[in-house]
Amino acid sequence: MGRRNRNKFINNQNQDNPPAIVASFDEYFGAGDLEDWQRLCSDIFREHELEYLNLSSKTKCRNALKTVFVNIQDLVDAIEKNLAGGSRKVYPQRFPNLKQLVKYTVKENKIYPKKWVKSGLGPVKALMRDILRG
Numbered sequence: 001m002g003r004r005n006r007n008k009f010i011n012n013q014n015q016d017n018p019p020a021i022v023a024s025f026d027e028y029f030g031a032g033d034l035e036d037w038q039r040l041c042s043d044i045f046r047e048h049e050l051e052y053l054n055l056s057s058k059t060k061c062r063n064a065l066k067t068v069f070v071n072i073q074d075l076v077d078a079i080e081k082n083l084a085g086g087s088r089k090v091y092p093q094r095f096p097n098l099k100q101l102v103k104y105t106v107k108e109n110k111i112y113p114k115k116w117v118k119s120g121l122g123p124v125k126a127l128m129r130d131i132l133r134g
Helices: 003-013 020-029 034-044 058-065 072-084 098-108 123-127
Strands: none
Touching: 020 072, 020 123, 034 058, 034 072, 034 123, 058 123, 072 123
């Protein structure tokens, strides 16, 4: 990552108020009930994939999410498009591996601020990848 992008990211980390991406994701996800986890999985995995996933617990949902590489900003954008309505469901772009996700995320400057990842086993933590080291 170039010095310029890294400094921009570090400066964003020092803000006291959460960035819009954090607020949008938190509002979408809700309280974190099993239904919230299942909805998140249905917004990432396509219907034919969901048929083969066992999403009967939060842990199983979390484990399924750890198998995919998606940019969290793209996920929020797709969710917002779906909420706005349309004839076809929009899914976030998925990457084949961490290297491709990192390349895209840094190039597009779509880095979710690590400062705002809640501790514990939350959904963002399940989707987070170590972008700055990738």
